[in-house]
Amino acid sequence: xxxxxxxxxxxLDPDGTLTVAIEEVSxxxxxxxxxxxxxxxxxINPSDLAILVGAADLENASYSPGKFVATVPEPFNxxxxxxxxxxxxxxxxxxxxxxxxxxxxxxxxxxxxxVACVPGNAYSQYCIADASACLxxxxxxxxxxxxxxxNPMTALGFVENAKxxxxxxxxxxxxxxxxGQMLTRICKEDGIGLVNIVRKDSQAELLREIGSxxxxxxxxxxxxxxxxxxIADTGAFYGFDPIGGGKSVDTAFKAMEQVxxxxxxxxxxxxxxxxxxxxxxxxxxxxxTMLSPSYGFGWTLSxxxxxxxxxxxxxxxxxxxxxxxLDTLTTTFASHYKTRVNLDEMLTKEAVTxxxxxxxxxxxxxxxxx
Amino acid sequence: xxxxxxxxxxxLDPDGTLTVAIEEVSxxxxxxxxxxxxxxxxxINPSDLAILVGAADLENASYSPGKFVATVPEPFNxxxxxxxxxxxxxxxxxxxxxxxxxxxxxxxxxxxxxVACVPGNAYSQYCIADASACLxxxxxxxxxxxxxxxNPMTALGFVENAKxxxxxxxxxxxxxxxxGQMLTRICKEDGIGLVNIVRKDSQAELLREIGSxxxxxxxxxxxxxxxxxxIADTGAFYGFDPIGGGKSVDTAFKAMEQVxxxxxxxxxxxxxxxxxxxxxxxxxxxxxTMLSPSYGFGWTLSxxxxxxxxxxxxxxxxxxxxxxxLDTLTTTFASHYKTRVNLDEMLTKEAVTxxxxxxxxxxxxxxxxx
Numbered sequence: 001x002x003x004x005x006x007x008x009x010x011x012l013d014p015d016g017t018l019t020v021a022i023e024e025v026s027x028x029x030x031x032x033x034x035x036x037x038x039x040x041x042x043x044i045n046p047s048d049l050a051i052l053v054g055a056a057d058l059e060n061a062s063y064s065p066g067k068f069v070a071t072v073p074e075p076f077n078x079x080x081x082x083x084x085x086x087x088x089x090x091x092x093x094x095x096x097x098x099x100x101x102x103x104x105x106x107x108x109x110x111x112x113x114x115v116a117c118v119p120g121n122a123y124s125q126y127c128i129a130d131a132s133a134c135l136x137x138x139x140x141x142x143x144x145x146x147x148x149x150x151n152p153m154t155a156l157g158f159v160e161n162a163k164x165x166x167x168x169x170x171x172x173x174x175x176x177x178x179x180g181q182m183l184t185r186i187c188k189e190d191g192i193g194l195v196n197i198v199r200k201d202s203q204a205e206l207l208r209e210i211g212s213x214x215x216x217x218x219x220x221x222x223x224x225x226x227x228x229x230x231i232a233d234t235g236a237f238y239g240f241d242p243i244g245g246g247k248s249v250d251t252a253f254k255a256m257e258q259v260x261x262x263x264x265x266x267x268x269x270x271x272x273x274x275x276x277x278x279x280x281x282x283x284x285x286x287x288x289t290m291l292s293p294s295y296g297f298g299w300t301l302s303x304x305x306x307x308x309x310x311x312x313x314x315x316x317x318x319x320x321x322x323x324x325x326l327d328t329l330t331t332t333f334a335s336h337y338k339t340r341v342n343l344d345e346m347l348t349k350e351a352v353t354x355x356x357x358x359x360x361x362x363x364x365x366x367x368x369x370x
Numbered sequence: 371x372x373x374x375x376x377x378x379x380x381x382l383d384p385d386g387t388l389t390v391a392i393e394e395v396s397x398x399x400x401x402x403x404x405x406x407x408x409x410x411x412x413x414i415n416p417s418d419l420a421i422l423v424g425a426a427d428l429e430n431a432s433y434s435p436g437k438f439v440a441t442v443p444e445p446f447n448x449x450x451x452x453x454x455x456x457x458x459x460x461x462x463x464x465x466x467x468x469x470x471x472x473x474x475x476x477x478x479x480x481x482x483x484x485v486a487c488v489p490g491n492a493y494s495q496y497c498i499a500d501a502s503a504c505l506x507x508x509x510x511x512x513x514x515x516x517x518x519x520x521n522p523m524t525a526l527g528f529v530e531n532a533k534x535x536x537x538x539x540x541x542x543x544x545x546x547x548x549x550g551q552m553l554t555r556i557c558k559e560d561g562i563g564l565v566n567i568v569r570k571d572s573q574a575e576l577l578r579e580i581g582s583x584x585x586x587x588x589x590x591x592x593x594x595x596x597x598x599x600x601i602a603d604t605g606a607f608y609g610f611d612p613i614g615g616g617k618s619v620d621t622a623f624k625a626m627e628q629v630x631x632x633x634x635x636x637x638x639x640x641x642x643x644x645x646x647x648x649x650x651x652x653x654x655x656x657x658x659t660m661l662s663p664s665y666g667f668g669w670t671l672s673x674x675x676x677x678x679x680x681x682x683x684x685x686x687x688x689x690x691x692x693x694x695x696l697d698t699l700t701t702t703f704a705s706h707y708k709t710r711v712n713l714d715e716m717l718t719k720e721a722v723t724x725x726x727x728x729x730x731x732x733x734x735x736x737x738x739x740x
Contacts, residue, residue: 051639079664083637244663267452269421270675280667289661293614293653294449297675303667305640 003027004280005125006343006368007089010052014084016077018056022066022343023032023304025124033104037115040142042094042122043335044346044355044364045150046242046282052123054091055286058353068352076286081142091122095137095145106131114140116148122342125368135322146365147178147335150306152325154281155182155333158240158311159192160317165277169193171231171239173248174284175215176203176360178335184348185332193234197227197252203360218251227255227285228262235344238277240304245285249278250292251302257295271296279304284358337365341349373397375495376472376713376738377459380422384454386447388426392436392713397496403474404498407485410512412464412492414716414725414734415520416612416652422460424450425656428723436714438722446656460507461492461736465507465515469496478539484510485516490537493713495738505692516735517548517705520676524651525552525703527679528610529562530687534688535647539563541601541609541626543618544654545585546573546730548705554582555702563604567597567622573730588621598632608647610674615655619648620662627665629651641666654728668673707735 005027008128030036044052054072061070074079095116101107115134119127137145162170170187172180177197187194188211196215198204204215214230216223231237237256241248253276260274280289291301300328310318325333338361341351346366355364375397381389400406414422424442431440442450465486471477485504489497507515532540540557543549545566557564557583566585568574574585584600586593601607607626611618623646630644646665651674661671680688695703708731711721714737725734 082631084641088637089641102380261452267456267458267646269458270455270677273678283663286663289659289663291659291661293656293659297650297673298678300670302670305667307640308668310641 003126007121007125008091008123008343008346010090011085011087012054012072012077012080012083016072016074018054018070018072020052020068020070020347027126028128030100030104030128033107034102034128035098035107035110035115035131035134036100037096037117037119037127037129037134038099039094039096039122039124039127039368040114041096041146042091042366042368043147043150044145044339044366045092046284046358047150048090048092049356049358050283051083051088053352053356058349058356061349063081063347063349066347070348070351087125089121091124092120093118093147093149094122094127094366095142095148096127096133097142098134101131104131110134112135113137114142114145116145118149123346123368125343135326137326137329143337144330144334148325148329148333151179151182151335152333153310153321155179155186155305156321156324157306157313158183159186159190160313160321161279161309162192162238162302165238167238169195169234169236169238171195171197171236172251173197173239173241173243173252174360175207175212176200177242178361178363179242181207181210182333184210189332193236195227195230195234195239199339202256224251224255227251228259230311231255231259232262237274240279240281242282244280244283244289245286245287247290247292248285249280250290253295253299254292257271259298271298274298275300278302279329281293281305327362334362335363338362339369340365340367342366342370343368373496377491377495378461378493378713380460381455381457382424382442382447382450382453382700386442386444388424388440388442390420390422390438390717391587392717398498400470400477400498400624401472403477403501404472404740405468405480405485405501405504406470407466407487407489407497407499407504407638408469409464409466409492409494409497409738410484411466411516412461412736412738413517413520413529413707414736415462415517416654416728417520418460418462419726419728420653421453421458423722425616426491428719428726431719433717433719436717438717438719443647459491459494461494462490463488463519464492464497464736465512465516465518466497468504471501474501480504480506483507484512484515488519493716493736493738495713505696507696507699509599513707513735514700518695518699519562521549521552521705522703523680523691524676525549526694527676527683528553529560530554530683530691531649531674531679532562534606537608539565539604539606539608541565541567541606541622543544543609543611543613543622544730545577545582546570548731548733549612551577551580552703553581558582559702563606565597565600565604565606565609594621594625597621598629601625601629602632607644609653610649612650612652613655614650614659615651615657617660617662618655619650620660622648623665623669624662627669641668645670648672651675676735705733706731708732710735710737710740712736712740713738
């Protein structure tokens with residue numbers, strides 16, 4: 001094939017110089033159970049941003065068409081030592097049309113179909129993807145299917161993980177995010193209790209409209225009271241946090257323990273026997289996670305990532321999850337976008353600065369052929 | 371019974387006034403499977419200190435015979451809100467002679483025997499203990515048996531927990547403590563790899579003398595290199611930390627991840643797939659636990675407490691552990707004491723200030739009848 005297509009690459013040099021640029025690359029041929037997807041839409045998720053821009057100084061970067069060069073300050077640069085000098089693709093997921101396939105049957109049957117996929121280089125005009133990981137979208141548009149994987153499977157993964165751990169309620173520290181809205185709908189459908197933490201009354205209102213019974217606003221003076229009350233109502237001693245840095249997890253553990261202690265008849269120097277479990281699944285705040293010594297020793301905090309979870313969950317569970325996503329793609333799992341940009345437009349100062357801010361409800365969609 | 375005996379009580383008032391005092395109390399009668407133990411020796415463990423003195427301002431306290439009154443500064447006072455106004459006993463464990471028993475057979479058979487026990491009010495002349503939790507000491511002295519429970523069962527518990535989790539190596543962040551020395555001997559006996567972190571060359575030397583193969587000194591410039599090398603040698607991606615606050619756990623996770631990443635053939639933005647596990651089992655540092663975003667999402671951190679662990683381990687495992695402790699009480703599980711004090715002497719400014727400093731190798735023993 002002599003065909004070529006545009007692709008985004010991000011390179012961090014040892015001195016902290018970050019170069020993000022669109023290049024014209026030759027389109028590879030799919031083999032075996034691989035398919036070649038002409039990409040039509042790819043979202044910019046928080047999970048894409050670390051590799052794409054990280055902590056780069058965007059204000060003082062130099063921008064040219066299809067390219068920017070910025071400096072990544074310390075200690076973030078040295079913290080990314082493992083990628084120094086590597087020219088990396090970006091974009092976890094997207095949707096497009098299969099235009100070629102390897103000779104494997106699973107691949108050949110997809111030719112001509114629109115699919116959602118997880119190629120890892122979705123900010124490209126063409127991607128190679130594994131047929132087994134492609135989700136045929138039927139009559140859905142590429143925009144409908146662009147975010148069919150990361151957020152839907154993560155939100156569903158939380159509920160699956162909670163059920164595996166015999167929990168019937170979940171706490172989510174960023175309730176109004178795209179993922180948080182999906183989680184709200186899933187929990188409502190499945191009868192799982194959900195405590196949503198938000199930062200604005202408008203976000204609490206939005207969540208209530210889609211069925212959230214406990215959306216508590218961390219900006220209110222009585223936040224801790226409301227949080228304790230919501231935890232007591234639902235029994236949510238198990239939660240997920242995409243912030244990571246700061247005291248987000250600490251606040252959740254504190255409130256959980258205070259609810260548990262209020263139910264104890266006798267004082268114990270070791271705190272309650274209530275097991276408290278939190279998972280950090282993102283790093284919206286790249287600062288230190290701070291845990292205070294104020295909830296005893298009955299707690300566990302883990303990192304949580306989608307792919308290892310799916311591996312541990314097994315093929316049958318994953319198939320069931322994928323079917324559920326497809327069946328309700330434009331309702332339960334609907335994503336909304338603030339703006340559409342093509343590959344060149346996504347590297348302008350205005351665009352990069354805006355999507356790196358990760359404002360709730362302001363997701364970008366990359367349309368590589370527009 | 372009209373008999374009375376001395377007992378220590380610690381009371382924290384809502385305004386932060388901490389009163390620790392020896393009182394004469396009437397000795398209760400044991401019932402059922404309870405025994406009455408005339409206490410002969412009780413250690414002051416780090417786990418006793420939170421309730422005993424906490425963060426009280428010992429420098430400006432007022433001391434009188436058998437009593438001191440100090441102020442607990444904020445935020446520690448408000449953090450202890452749950453105990454405000456409660457007059458609490460102290461002293462987890464100790465050893466003494468059974469002088470009376472309830473009418474249960476398990477209790478009656480212990481009369482006249484010397485036992486180790488875990489009454490929770492060991493800083494007393496007489497204690498009530500459950501017969502099922504007493505360890506008959508045979509010909510051992512009370513001093514030999516005084517610390518037969520907390521440190522031995524905790525150190526053994528780490529190894530049991532590691533084996534349950536299919537680990538064959540452990541990292542311990544305070545290697546030279548009394549407990550750390552026991553852990554070193556147990557790991558040597560059981561063929562479990564052990565990475566000991568110490569703060570002085572003399573501590574590393576001490577540990578090497580009792581069989582530690584990897585004792586790394588955090589005060590050395592090449593500490594991180596040495597720590598990585600020790601983790602690589604042993605495969606210790608699983609560890610225990612009694613410090614809690616600061617970056618002790620963070621350092622362990624970092625070194626573990628760096629070892630795992632150095633073995634990867636390809637860069638991953640998500641870090642290694644190596645699961646990293648740490649447990650905080652104490653709070654020698656009551657500051658915030660700080661976790662940096664530099665080891666991906668493949669980690670889990672939990673609190674760890676002896677009693678919940680023993681409950682989950684089951685009766686058979688606990689019996690086996692107790693037998694092992696008794697069989698090697700003066701070798702593997704030997705404890706050493708810097709000083710012996712009676713109940714009045716333990717409340718002098720000099721004594722309280724000294725044992726609260728929790729210096730390695732400087733444990734106090736309380737001898738209530740001396």
